Every structure is written in structure tokens, then in C-alpha cells.
Amino acid sequence: MTARRINLRVNGRTVEAEVEVRVSLADFLRGQLGLTGTHLGCEHGVCGACTLIVDRRPVRACLMLAVQADGSNVETVESLGTREALSPLQQAFSDHHALQCGFCTPGMLMTLEAYLRDHPAPTREEIREVLSGNLCRCTGYQGIVDAALQAAQVRRAPA
Amino acid sequence: MSTRYFGAPVARIEDPRLLTGGGRYVDDIVLPGMLHAAFLRSPVAHGRIRSIDRSAALAIPGIHAVYTMTDFAGIASGPMPPMAPHPLLQTPITCRPLTDDEVRYAGEPIAIVIADSRASAEDALAAIALDIEHLPAAADARAAAAKAAPRVHTERESNLIATMRGTHGKVDAVFASAAHRFTESFATHRGGCHGMECRGVVASVDGPSGDLTLFTSSQSPYMVRRFLSSYLGRDESGIRVVAPDVGGGFGPKANVYPEEFAVALAAIRCGRPVKWIEDRQEHFLATTQQRDQFWTLEVACDAHGRMLGVRGCCIHDNGAYAPYGLILPATALASFPGPYALQAFDIAIDVVLTNLVPTSPVRGAGRPNTAFVLERLADGVARRLGLPREEVRRRSFVRAEQMPYVTGGKMRDGSPVAYDSGDYIGALDLVLDKIDAAGFERRRGEAAKRGRLLGLGLASCVEDTGLGPFEGASVRVTPSGKVVVSTGAASQGQGHATVFAQIAADALGVAIGDVIVRSADTSAFPLGLSTIASRIAVTAGSSVEIAARKVRDKAIKVAAQLLEVAEHDLDINDGAVHVAGVRDMKVTLATIARTLSGAAGVALPKEIEPDLAATGYFETSQLAFAYGSQACEVEIDPETGDAKIIRYVVAHDCGRLINPKLVDGQIRGGVVHGIGNALFERMRHDVSGQPLTTTYGDYLLPAASEMPDIEIHHIETPSPRNPIGVKGAGEGGTIPAAAWVISAIEDALGSRAPPITMHPVSPENILEWLKTIKA
């Protein structure tokens, strides 16, 4: 059997699709759903560019088969905000120049989004450690750390 | 003219799109009927193909074609044109889009599979029966330089393709009369590109017109068009090349690659759009990289440690071809004397072929190598004469009052190099002050109590930027009042669009949100060169300034007629030209643009040409020299040899800062890349030329958990060589970084440890050196 029907939630919407069993979750989202925000940087689970959130956990989408996401809740970078209304994390990235070419950025955002949900008051060291699985060749990381701290602060502030 | 945006840390206009998953990189491009390609690559470093049997591959469902070079004979043939011809390279040494019968590096493309999906294309690769005869391979540049070495190209007598020489002054006399001379050998290694986006191409042919369109993740879309045009024998008007969003370039994406040509040829041959996306393993194998330079240098200094002269030679690993000519070794050569006011130098670089993927510039190009050897020589002088390292610099640097300073070096076109402005000693003093060098010995003592070795390192560099001859831009105001900036300059994350928007918004008095920037599309702007050598802010930025000023002047001319006032009574801001002091007496740019767009039968204002638009080309034959000093503290665990960078301070002068946030980003990114070169990144091959580090488990990139926060202090000495007073900033972070890390490690190990003459260094190396101290 080389194809399967899968049923999952992606960014809050129900999706039904037929997918080849060897297709990764990343390639499925990009190729079949047109959600090209998730990027493939290495396809062997090191660079972290493909990080997204599955069932509330940050996951490397290149190391999951699409069929494994059947019945799951998938969140991609497209769910965080819009160009007119960036989320506090996205806004912080812009404020602190935490992106240059933007290729690793969706992975950075989703890793931090998942992390900040459970760790609302991280230190600089903790941020650097949680980002150790996300490679960036452009920024040198400092802006990303600054942005994460700002976002954490904004998220903690009373609404 | 307003400077509302110039110099301000304006938020990037690219960001909202990139932050919300709206980037459009080459793999995001989908065309109707598009097929997918994969390359059959040489499994050996040197071989001769006996036969290729495609029958099993073609039998796999979903496989449309398997092409070798002979299948393209009706379209084009022969080696690719060289990107940078050089008089020393009488015959260019380039590869074919797909190899002929001799393969010369592991990973060289042999055939291209066209299929319904990338996965099935890879299935087909596995089914191709390749019969290849192994030939002896040269995998080390020093060995390859020897007469008895295996020939990298069987038809070339020698692997030495050129000896480049840079000389200045009376070298023999300077050395003969110098108080001290000593010789040192260095091994510098720099790795690969590793932008997080690999390379990729989408090629398609328009049926009716036959026009070819290429989307490519490239720093040089105009070069791709130029060379494809010449190779295919078709006019460039029938070829469109676009660099969409590019996920990092760093040098290697500036080359024109065989895969770009092969994908174009395949699209022409099969009549359908073809996409090829490089995977990370291919990036390790087939994207150009830097590798080794082996130096032996002698330095002469006076009795007080003032460096007088440097002479010696270098063996440079060029890889199996020279697609980028001799630019990389030339850049290393042209980087002498760095910030040092040497009376004489004589440097020879032997450019040697090896059966490894070709080398070409990676962020900094050869400048980091030269900075490394010069800084190590300076530290060596300090060590031998018992002087503080910074004193040797103070005595040897070019002084601010010597500017403009003719160095004795030569540019690419042979003209003399002259540093334009700068205070190198000032930058060094600033960085030593900011890192509190005065308090360092106390900190070293405190670290020793914790069982750690602390070292202070410093390094300086000069960075040539703004390479000519030109870039261009056009600025156009639309009838709705938007300002469209078009340029050939390609971006890979530097934020050029924001910078150009800042310049145009200031010149035309509009809000930055009303500026639209289009770039890197050969059909949208006629000319472009390449985004390399930290040149775009200077050249394209200046072009935007020139074009925007022309538009401003034209708008004022038209407004003067429409408002019936003198031009000198007019100001421009808030999207309108108005009488100075009388805001209500105005005409909007939108109105002027509409007027100059014409209406049937209505005359235009007197002596005014249609269109509120202008084009500017900033031409330059001179370079603008950025420079800086960096200092850092490294803490070593003497049990493991682990070296941790705990403080890092940069003083950097790149002239006027258009956007300080973006400059800081370039410096920090560049520094971290340099740290990677100092401590982590090594491309390994075995003796038969087989790459050993081909995944991110083997090849270590710097990660967030080990990198320091980087403190930056800007010095702004405007460059007199362009209308906006800027200098480039793309590589200045990287150039001295490996030098200072090594300098700090050497300082931590103390004067009884052997001098460190190589990079990258590993914890194992450090432990070895510590052992020699104990012995």
C-alpha cells in the first residue's frame, strides 16, 4: 500500500488528504497543502528549519511521515499571525532583527512558541539552550535571543 | 534633504512577509506541468566513465528522461564559460554542465533524471548502472603541487595552474637590514557555505516565444543570464533569470553552476518546466567551498617590534576546476598588507588543482586567511621580542594621518590600492578599552582559581568593500504616489530592500511604507553584476540615491511650473512638493506622476520628459575600506581542552550607517561564522578524495548554545568615495574572527605553549599543547 487517506487538523482547520506513505510531514504540508512557510534545510534532523508543533509539541517535520500525523493537531508558522497583525513573538523578531534571510525563521518561531507556552519566564541561557537545535547562518543568534526574551515579557504582561 | 530614515534602525520591510511564512524561495515555486530533477553524481574523486546503463531507471514509473551531455548536443555543448577570466589562466578551467567521460571530484554531476517527483527521481538514480574506472586522485594541495602527483585532469601536465605574485617595495633590502626576522608556517582551513537554504533552480520554456525563464537561488542572476546566453547561443532578451527570496548566499551562490545549466538544458530538451532542489548532502559535495591554504611567511621587524616587511608563499587548494577564475587566491593576495604599514612585501600564491569540489569565496573570501597570517605574525613578533601584542600593532599600523594610504597592493584591474579613511589604532584602543583589557590579568587570576585558563585575544583587519564597476537602480513614482525602486542587486537576507527604501524615502520625502523595492529580476532592470565582496550598499545604495535625487529634482522642476514659483522656493516631504513655509501651496508627487504619465492631446510641462522616473548607475573604480578591531576572552577547561568564548567586543567602521540594526546583524552573523572557522568547521576528505564530512553530524556549525553575546561599537568615518558615505559591512565580522579566537587561546595557554599556527583548532589540539607545557 503506497498511499493512505489521512485526516488531521492543520492550523485549526480540518484537512482530509490522500498521501504517499513515504512523504514527510514537511513535504506534505508544503507540497499538498501549499503551506510553504515550513522549510527543509537538511532532511536529517539537525538544522531545525522544519520545526513545527504537533499535538502541542515541537517536532522536526522532516523526521515525521505525513501518515503519522493522521488524527493529530498540526500548527505551522502560518498560524502565528498575519502580516498586518504579527504575534508578539513575530513582532519581537522584527524589533530585534532576529531574521535576515528568513529561511530558518519559521523553525525558530515554532520552537520558541512551543517553549514559551510552557516556560513563560526563561533566562538568556535557557533560550540559547532551547535554540541549540535550530541552526542559523545569518544572524549569529543574538537577535533571536533578545526577541525571545521580549516576547516572553510581552506574553506575561496582563492583557 | 531629509535624513528621517538614513541612520535610523528602521524595521525591515521584508520582515512581515518572511515572519508569516510568506517567503518565496525557489522550492516554493510551482509551475504547471513541472517535473523534478535529481543528479547522478560521481561516486569517486577521479574516474573515467566506461558506460552508463539507463534502461532500468527509465523503466521506473514516473521517470520521464535520463539525460547525459550528449542528449543536449542539439542545444549546446562544451565547457561552461569562465566567470572571471584572468591573464594567468590562458585556458579557462571549467566543467561541463554534465561531465564528459572524465570526472574530477566526488559529486561531479554526470547525468540528470527528470521525473514526476524528487523521490522517484532518486529511485531512478539508484537504478542507473554506472561503470566507472577509478583514476588516481590528488586530495591534498601540497601533495598535488609535487611533480609526481596524480594529475587532477589527465590531460594537464601539472596541477599548478598559476602562481600569483604581489610585491611592493625593496624586499631584499628591508629584510637584510632588519633587526629581527623569523619564519612561520600556517595552515588555514575554511569550510563551506551552509546557508540554511541549499541551492535550487526552476527552469521553464515558454512554448510560443521559446523564452527561457530561470528561478535560481543565486547571488548573481545577471551572470547566470549572461553565461547561459553565451552558452546557448541565444540573445539575453530571450532569457529571464530571477533570484527570488534566497536563504543565505555567503559567496558560493555567486558562482554560475553546472546544475543551473543542466536544468535549463533539460527544460529545453523535454519541453516542460524542471525543478531541481539541492539537498544538504549535495551541498556538501557539489557547492563550492573554501578549504586549505598553506602559508610559509617570513616577517622582518625593527628592534622595537615595528613590522617592516613580509615575504613568503602559499599553496592554495583550488579544487578540480576554476569556475571562479583566480578570484579567491587573488583576494587573499590583495588583502596584504592589511592594516600594517609595511615597507615591503613579496607574496607568491601557488594555485593548485585537487580532485575535490572547486573552491571559491566564502564570506570574507581570502581576506580571513590573510588577516589570520598577519595577526599571527604580529603576535609572533610580540612574543619573540617580549612586547605587548597591542604595542606591535600601535607601532606597525597605518596611522590615521597617513590617509589616504597607498599600500603597495594592486586591485583586480591592476590599479594601486589606497585606503581611503580610517583610524586603525583608534579602533584597537577602543576595543581594548571596552573589553577592559586593563583589568584582564585580574580576571585571569580569578579564572585560575576556578581551575580555568583565561585568554585575551585581539585581531584587526581592513576590508575592501564597494567593488565596482557599478550597480544600478531606477526609481519611479506611480500615479498613486507609490515609489517603486528597481535594481539588479540580489539579496540573500541582508535587508537591501529596507536600505534602498530608506534612501529613496529620504530623497523623495515619502513614508517608507510607500516605497516598493523590486530586485534581482533580469527582465525588470537591465543590468546587474553580483552580490559579493560587501559591495551592494555602496554601489546599489548609491545608485538608488542618484536615481532618487534625479526624480526629486524633476518633481521640483515640474512643481515649479505647476505652482508658478521658483525651484529654490520649494521643499519636498509628506509625498508632496510644497512652497517652503507654505504647506498648503503644494502639488503631490502622485499628481506630478499622473501628469507626466500623459493624457491624450494634453501637452506635458515645458522641457519635461514623460514619466516621473530616473535611472542611476553608481560607477566606481575605487574601493571603500571598512576596518575594525575585535577582542575577546576565551576560557579553556584544561581537563577537556574545551574553549568557550565568554566575551566579545567589536569596534567597526563601515562609514555612515544606513540602518544600524542591519549593520549589527551583519557583524554578528559574520563573527559567528568566523568562530565556526576557528573552532568547529572542517571539511574532511580521505586520501582518495572521498568527502568524509557530509552531514551535520560530521560537520559542526556554530549553534546558539555556544555563541557569545557580541558587543559592537561603531565608528562612522564617512567614505569620500560615494555619495552616501557608506562602506560595506557584510564580511568585516568574519575577517579577523578566527585570528582573535586563536590569539585568545594562545594567550590562555601561556608563553610556554607552542605558537598556534592553524585553524580550526579542536579541544584535542588544545590538550596536546597543554601537554607540551607540562612536559
Added chain:
Amino acid sequence: MKPSAFAYHDPRSSDDLMALLARLDNAKLLAGGQSLMPMLNLRLVAPDHLIDINRIPELAGVRLSAERVEVGAMTRQADLLVSRDLASVAPVLAQALAHVGHVQTRSRGTIGGSCCHLDPAAELPAVCALLDAEFDVIGPNGARLVPASDWFQGYLQSALDEREILRAIRWRPWSRGHGHGFHEYARRHGDFAIAGAAALLEFTADRSIRRAAVVVFGVEPAPRRLRQTESALLGRQLDDDALAAAAEEARSLDAMSDVHVSAEYRRHIAGVVTRRALADAGQAAEVAA
């Protein structure tokens, strides 16, 4: 880097899984996927069948009794990290887990997957060796319990037969107040360790050692218990000589070399991490006693 084609199976119960294992040839089990998927993508393996065992609920979970800790093979590393039960009975596990890959890999990676793949530098198999764990194995021909001493058959080679799976890992917890220590040296956070060590100690009231376990990993193809050290420590104080002797046994291992480091350097690091782990265990135990 796309995998070659395979047939995909995702059984929902152990019985279904056993049935598949009995009849399929050239099949690979897909657990967390953090080791297998890269190998598939790189085409280092090309199985005809992939059996996804992520949908068999009885294979995951932490079960505690006074005498025994049992961890289902499919328990996610992220879940192990936050398990308060495990933190109280085997604090060395939480310490080790902080070094296991990265947050993204721990979301999917499992203890069973790690213990079957057996990368020499993997932390979890080493901790299992340290705890004298038993590996609860099941196959079409029945169930068996494999002690840690028999589990490690060689480089990337566990004691599993082709058609067996690891169902759970179990061990007797050390007594309350035992000391634990864990150290590894890696170039970057989350990288495979160049060498690592873990130690457990129990002290008598007069601070002499009544129980000791020390394991070194990343050095030889399989984790190695330092048996000489363990028996030498019994009945004595944990002093500098004892630490030095432990380090020396660690340095005598038959170390591997690779693109990153030589065997000699690896042996040296083995000594360093062993001493540090043992010293930490001594500190922690003292606090508890």
C-alpha cells in the same frame, strides 16, 4: 533526500504487531523516528516494510511499584524528562535526558528506540546499563527478559532477534538517598557525546560506600560498566585516590576514533567525565545521608 519506497503498517495492538512481525520480511520498526528517519532519508537503509509502532498505547507509560520501575519502550523522552515519579526514584535519568538531543527530538524520540538503535554515545542505554535494567522483549515465539549484561551485542546491535520488539525496560530502584552523577563532554549542547559517564552510590552511616555503579559511554561501541572500580569502592571512602583509580579504569577502555576525535583523546575524556560523575554522586549521596 527522500526515502526509497516501502509498505507502511501501523498496528493498533500488540497482537497485530506480532502478526506483522511473524509474516513480514525486511521490515523495520518505526518508533520515534529520530534515528531511523535520517537513515531512511539518506537511503542508508531501504526496508520493504515500515512498521509504525506509535499507535500501540500499551507500549508507553511509566509504572512504579515499591520493588520495580517499569518504563514502556514507546515512552517519549520528553515525557520521561517531566515525570516526577522517575525524578524521585532515578534522578540520574532526568540528568541524562537533559543531554539527549534537542527539545524537538525528545518530543518524538523514545527510550525504547534509543535502547534498540544503540548509538555508542546514547545516554539512555548507558543509564539502563547503570541501573542493571532488564529488557522485556516479545516476539511471535513468546516473551523473554534480557538482562543489561546481555543486551549490548556490539556496534548498533542489540539482543533483539529480527522479529522481536522491546516492550518495556524495568529495574529495581536504588534506595532513597542514593547519590547520582552524570557528566558528558560534547562540542555543542545536544551533540553526541565524545564520552560520558554516570554513577550511582549508596553510603553507610559512616560514609563508606556500600553500593556503587559506574558506566562509561561513547567510548566503546557499547556502554561499559567499570566493574573493577565498582568492587574497589565497596567499603571505602570516596577520596581522591578512589576517584583517580576510577578515572584510570575509564582510560583503559578500547576507545573508538572518528572524524571528530582520536581514540587517545576519547580515553582521556572518559577519565575526566568518570571522575566528575563519581564526585558528583558522592556529593549528592552525602546530602541525602
